[in-house]
Amino acid sequence: MNKFTGVDYYNIDSLFSEEELMIRDTVREFVSDEIIPIIEKHAREATFPIHLISKMAELGLFGSTLPQKYGGSEMNNVAYGLVMQELERGDSGIRSFVSVQSALVMYPIFAFGSEEQKEFWLPKLANGAKIGCFGLTEPDYGSNPGGMITKAEKVAGGYLLNGAKMWITNGTIADAAIVWAKLDGIIQGFIVEKGTKGFSAPEMKGKHSLRASVTSELIFDNVRIPEDNILPKTEGLKNALMCLNQARYGIAWGVVGAMMVCYDTALNYSKSRIQFGKPIAAYQMTQEKLVYMLTEITKAQLLNTQLGRMKDDGTLKHTHVSMAKRNNCEKALEIARIAREILGANGILDEYPIMRHSANLESVKTYEGTHEMHTLIIGEDITGYPAFE
Amino acid sequence: MKIAVCVSHVPDTATKIKIADDSKTIDPNGVTYIINPYDEFAVEEALKTKEKFGGEVVVISVGSESNKESIKKALAMGVDRGILLKDDNPRDSFGVAKVLAEEIKNEQCEIVFFGKQSVDYDNSITGQLTAELLGYQCISVVVDLKFEGEKVIAEREIEGGREVVESRLPVVITAQKGLNEPRYASLKGIMAAKKKVIEEKPAAGSKPTVEILKMHKPPAKQPGRILGTDSSVVPELVRLLREEAKVI
Ligand SMILES: Cc1cc2nc3c(=O)[nH]c(=O)nc-3n(C[C@H](O)[C@H](O)[C@H](O)COP(=O)(O)OP(=O)(O)OC[C@H]3O[C@@H](n4cnc5c(N)ncnc54)[C@H](O)[C@@H]3O)c2cc1C
Ligand SMILES: Cc1cc2nc3c(=O)[nH]c(=O)nc-3n(C[C@H](O)[C@H](O)[C@H](O)COP(=O)(O)OP(=O)(O)OC[C@H]3O[C@@H](n4cnc5c(N)ncnc54)[C@H](O)[C@@H]3O)c2cc1C
Numbered sequence: 001m002n003k004f005t006g007v008d009y010y011n012i013d014s015l016f017s018e019e020e021l022m023i024r025d026t027v028r029e030f031v032s033d034e035i036i037p038i039i040e041k042h043a044r045e046a047t048f049p050i051h052l053i054s055k056m057a058e059l060g061l062f063g064s065t066l067p068q069k070y071g072g073s074e075m076n077n078v079a080y081g082l083v084m085q086e087l088e089r090g091d092s093g094i095r096s097f098v099s100v101q102s103a104l105v106m107y108p109i110f111a112f113g114s115e116e117q118k119e120f121w122l123p124k125l126a127n128g129a130k131i132g133c134f135g136l137t138e139p140d141y142g143s144n145p146g147g148m149i150t151k152a153e154k155v156a157g158g159y160l161l162n163g164a165k166m167w168i169t170n171g172t173i174a175d176a177a178i179v180w181a182k183l184d185g186i187i188q189g190f191i192v193e194k195g196t197k198g199f200s201a202p203e204m205k206g207k208h209s210l211r212a213s214v215t216s217e218l219i220f221d222n223v224r225i226p227e228d229n230i231l232p233k234t235e236g237l238k239n240a241l242m243c244l245n246q247a248r249y250g251i252a253w254g255v256v257g258a259m260m261v262c263y264d265t266a267l268n269y270s271k272s273r274i275q276f277g278k279p280i281a282a283y284q285m286t287q288e289k290l291v292y293m294l295t296e297i298t299k300a301q302l303l304n305t306q307l308g309r310m311k312d313d314g315t316l317k318h319t320h321v322s323m324a325k326r327n328n329c330e331k332a333l334e335i336a337r338i339a340r341e342i343l344g345a346n347g348i349l350d351e352y353p354i355m356r357h358s359a360n361l362e363s364v365k366t367y368e369g370t371h372e373m374h375t376l377i378i379g380e381d382i383t384g385y386p387a388f389e
Numbered sequence: 390m391k392i393a394v395c396v397s398h399v400p401d402t403a404t405k406i407k408i409a410d411d412s413k414t415i416d417p418n419g420v421t422y423i424i425n426p427y428d429e430f431a432v433e434e435a436l437k438t439k440e441k442f443g444g445e446v447v448v449i450s451v452g453s454e455s456n457k458e459s460i461k462k463a464l465a466m467g468v469d470r471g472i473l474l475k476d477d478n479p480r481d482s483f484g485v486a487k488v489l490a491e492e493i494k495n496e497q498c499e500i501v502f503f504g505k506q507s508v509d510y511d512n513s514i515t516g517q518l519t520a521e522l523l524g525y526q527c528i529s530v531v532v533d534l535k536f537e538g539e540k541v542i543a544e545r546e547i548e549g550g551r552e553v554v555e556s557r558l559p560v561v562i563t564a565q566k567g568l569n570e571p572r573y574a575s576l577k578g579i580m581a582a583k584k585k586v587i588e589e590k591p592a593a594g595s596k597p598t599v600e601i602l603k604m605h606k607p608p609a610k611q612p613g614r615i616l617g618t619d620s621s622v623v624p625e626l627v628r629l630l631r632e633e634a635k636v637i
Contacts, residue, residue, distance in 0.1 A: 003403040005421075022465060022579050030573055060576035073576040083576070 004032060004089070007260040009294055012301045016078065023075065024082035028089070030059055035090035040350050042212040046205075048093065048173065049212065057128030061087075061098050063106035070110065070118060071126025078308035081253035085304075089257035092360035093213030095250070100169045101125060103246035105132030108178050108189055111242065112233035117191065121176065133174035133201075135165035135218045136240050142167075143373050144388075146237050150181040150220065152190060159183070159190065159230065161199075161223040167367070171201040171216025178231070179218065180240050189231035189239060198223040209363040211356075245318045248368045252307060252324035255332035255364060256300050258357045262332075262339035263293045265352055269343050280342070289338050296331040303327065319381040326374035329365040336361055390444035393498035394435040395489055395515070396428040396463055397507040398456040408604050414479070415604075424459035427504025429571040430564035432463045434534060435502045437569065442536065445469050449492055451485045451592055453477045464582040465574035471585065472496075474592035482510070484595030486518035491593065493523060498559075505530045505563040513563075520561035528556055529563040 006013075006028070013021060034055060042049050056062065065080050066072025075083075080102075088095040106125050109117055124130040141147045150163025161181055171177065177192045177199075192199055198221040203214055233239070267290055270281035280286045307324050310316040336358035340347035347354050365371055373388075380386045400406060400415065401423045407416040424432075435446045448463040450456040451474045460471035474488050493501055501523075503516030513529075520527035526541070532551065533544035541556045546565050574582075616622040616629075630637045 005403070018461070019579055019583060022461065022574070022582075023576055026465075026574050026576070026579065058575065059573055060578075064576050068577070073580050075576055075580060079576075 004028065004261070004264065007263055007294070007297055008301075010298050010302070012298070012305060015305050016082070020076070020079045020082060023079045024086055027059070027061070027083050027086040030055075031086050031090040035087075035094055036353075039091045039094070039212055040353070040356065043091070043093075043356050044211075044350060046207070046211045048097070048214045050173070052094065053097075053128045053131065056098065057126065060126075062101045062128065063110075063122065063126045064102065066106060066110055066122065066126070070106075070122035072122075076308075077249070077311040078305065081250065081304055081308045084250040084254040085257040085260075087257065088254035089261045091212050091356070092254065092258060092364050093210045095254045095257070096169050096210060096213050096364075099247045099250045099254070100134055101132055103250055104134035104243050105176070105178055107246050108134075108231060108234075108239070108243050109191070112189060112231040112239055114228075114232050116228070117231070121191070130175040131170055131173055133168050133170040133177045133216070133218075134243065135168050135171070135177050135179040136244075137165060137167045139164060139166045143370060145180070145240065146187070148180065148182060148187065150179070152181040152183040152188065154183070155224070158224055158226045161190065161192065161220040161225060163220050165218040167204070168201070168216050168218050169210075169367075170214055171218055172203040172214050174201065177201070177218055178243075179220070180237075181220075183230075186235065187237045187240065189234040190225060191229040191231065192218075192220070192223065192225055193229075196223055196225060207363075209359045209361075211359075241318075244368055245321055248321050248325040249307070249311060251364060251368055252300075252321065252328050253304050255328045255361065256297065256304060258361060258364075259293070259297045259300065259328075259332045259335045262336045262354055262357055263290070263297060265354060266290065266293070266339035266342040269346070269352075273344075286342060289342060293335045293338055296335060300324075300328045300331060317381075319378050322369070322374040322377045325368065326371055326378070329361065330371060333358065333361045333365055390439070390442045390500065391496065391498045392435050392438055392444060392446045392500045392502070393493050393496060394428070394431050394446060394448050394463065394468065394502040395519070396432065396448055396450050396456075396459050397425045397485075397504070397509070397515075398422050398450060398452055398459040399425045399507055399509040402426065402508060406606075408606065412603050412605070413601050422455060422458065424462045425504050425507050425509075427506055427508070427564055427566070428459075428463075429466075429504075430566060430568045431502035431504050431562075432466055432468060433569045433571040434562070434564055435500075436467045436572070438500060438536065447472060447496060447498065449474065449489060451476060451480070451488055457587055460587055461582055462574060464585045464587075465579040466572055467578055469585065471587040473587055473589045475589055476592040480592075480595055481597050481599045482512045482515045483518055483598045486515050486522055487595055488592040489515070490519045490522035493519070500536075500558065501525065501561045503561060503563045505565045516561050516563040523559070523561070526556040526558075526560040527563075528554060528560065530565045531562050532565050532567040534562060534568065 060073050064073045064075045109121050136145050153160045175194045179190045179192050200219045201216045203216050273280050303324050339354045401421045404420050409416040439446050446468045448468045449472045506513040528543045530546045531543045535542045539557045541560050544553050
C-alpha cells in the first residue's frame, strides 16, 4: 500500500505553521505505524487496543493544549485539531478515547477543578496512568441533558450519588468518571473514582459502530463520595456544555481524517479497478463522485482551519463549533457511503477501512449533539427563536 | 560527553523521482524531503547515549536552508542544538566529510553518529571519510553498541552474519537498521524544539573529486508470469529460475 500523504487540493498546508505541520506529520506516522495495522482486528473483536494508551501518552496526545506544569504541551488549538484529524484517519474510536481523556476529563478538571484536583489528576491523566470518562447522557435524557435525574445529596463529609448514565465512552476502563448530577436542582460536576462502593460501570455490548471503543453504563447506587470530589467551579449545565464544546471542536476536525482515508481509498481503487476494459476512474460518473468528495473535504478543511484560528484568538462562539460539527459529520458519512459505492462489493470487506469508518460515523454524527440539535443551536443564533421545545 | 550526529536531508522514499532535463540532477518539483531514515537510528542512539552518560548532543547537517527541516526533526526528538553548514550547491561525499570533520573538531565531540548510508546517493562513505579526516576510530553498519569507559564494543552486520568488534574513543559510528527503535518526536518535543538554537554558518568551499556525468532510471520491471497452477509446472519453474533469472 502507498504511504498516506494526506489530501490537500487547495494548498491548505500553507495555512499551517511549521510546528503545526510537524505535529500533524508525527501523529500521521504514528497512526500509520501503530493504529492502522491493528485496528481492523480490534473492531472485529469489539476490543479497545489498550496497549496504545501508554504509546499515545508518550507521544503527548492527552491534554496537549494544557500547561506543561500539568503534563500538557501548550499546543495551540489548530495543532490539536490536526492531531484529532490524524487519529480519526485511523479510527473514530481511538479519536474518541483521546477526545474524552483530553476534552471531557482533563479540560473540566483544568477549568472547574481546585488546584489540588489539578495537581493530583492532570499529570496522571496526561501520562496515561489514569483513564477518565465523562458521564452526562442518561437512558431517558440524551439531547435534553438538562432534564437529568441523577442526583447528589449533601451528607456529612461528602455527597451521596444516585442515578445512572448511559452511552459513556471509556466507562468500564476508567479510573475516574466526571459525573454530572443535580445538587439541590443545580447540575454540578463530580469526580467519582473506580472502586467506590455502589458504583459500577458495565460495558454495553452489541454495537455496530465504534466497535474499537468501550461504551458503558455508569450506575450509582448510594455512592458516597468525599467532599473534595466536587468540581468547585461548576454551577449548572453550562459547564458540561463547555466541555462538549471542546470535544465537538475535536470532532469537527476528526471526521476530516475519516473523509480523507475514504476518499484516498476510493481514488486509488478506482484507478486500478478495470471494468468494460477501462479503469472505473475513467467513467464520468465515478469522476463526479470523486470530485464531490474532494470538494467537500476541501470545504471542511477550510472551515476547520478558520474555526481553529478563531479558537486560538478567542473570537470563537459555540455556534461556530456547531456549524463545523454539523456539516463535517454529515459530509463524512456521505463520503464514506460514496466511497463504499466506488469499491463495489469490495467496499463491504474489512480488507478496506470504508465500512468501519462508515459505521463509526453514525455514532459520531449522534454524539456530542445530534445533527438536529446543532441545527437548532445555529437556528436560534440567527433567528433569535429557540426551537428546542 | 559531547556527542554529534550528522544527518542528511533526502527525498522521501515514497516520492517518485524524476530526472531533470540536464540528465545530471533530480527535478526538485513535487519532491518532499525527509531526514535520511538511517540517520533516525543515529539520532536515537545519540540520545540514548546521552541519557546514559550525560552530556550534550548536537546535530549537524551540510546543505541548503531546507536541511533545517531535518535538523528540527532531530531537535524535536530531543537533540540539544543544531548546526547548519550552509551550501546551496550539491557536493560530493568527500566535500561533505571535510566540512563535517572541521566542525566536529571545533565542537570537540568524542562520539559521532552517522547513518550507514544516505538513501539519495547511497555512497555509504561519509562517516568513514569523516573519521579518517579526524583521526577517529570508525565502526560502520552497527546493530548493537556499548560504551565501557574508553572502550567501545559494537556488533556490526557483515555478509551472512555478524561480528563483534572492540575499539576506543573518540569514535565514529554508522548506524544500521536494528540498532534501535527510533522514538517519535513527542508533541512536547516539537514544541520545545521551537526554542532550540540552530546555528547557521557557510560551509567552506570544496573542490569536487567526483563529477556526475549522467543519471538514468533503471529499466522498467518486467511484468510477472504465471506458468500454471499445479505441480506439473515445477520443472519448468526450476529451469527458468536457473537459466533465465539465474537465482538458483
Ligand atoms: C458510541 C457512543 C458514545 C457516547 N459517548 C458518550 C459519553 O462519553 N458521554 C456522554 O455523556 N454521552 C455519550 N454518548 C451519548 C450521546 O451524546 C447521545 O446519544 C446523544 O446526545 C443523543 O442522545 P440520544 O441518543 O438519547 O438521542 P435522543 O435525544 O433520544 O434523540 C433521538 C433523535 O431525536 C432527535 N431529536 C431529539 N430532540 C429533538 C428536537 N427537539 N427537535 C428535533 N429532533 C430532536 C435527535 O436529533 C435524534 O435524531 C455516546 C453515544 C454513543 C452512540
Ligand atoms: C537533490 C539533491 C540536492 C542536494 N543539494 C545539496 C546542497 O544544496 N548542498 C549540499 O551541500 N549538498 C547537497 N546535496 C548532497 C547532500 O547534502 C548529501 O551530502 C548527499 O546526498 C549524501 O549522499 P552520500 O551518498 O554521499 O552519503 P552517504 O555516504 O551514503 O551518507 C552516510 C551518512 O553520512 C551522513 N551525511 C551524508 N550527507 C550529509 C550531509 N549533507 N550533512 C550531514 N551528514 C551527512 C549521514 O549520517 C548519512 O547517513 C544534495 C543531494 C541531492 C540528492
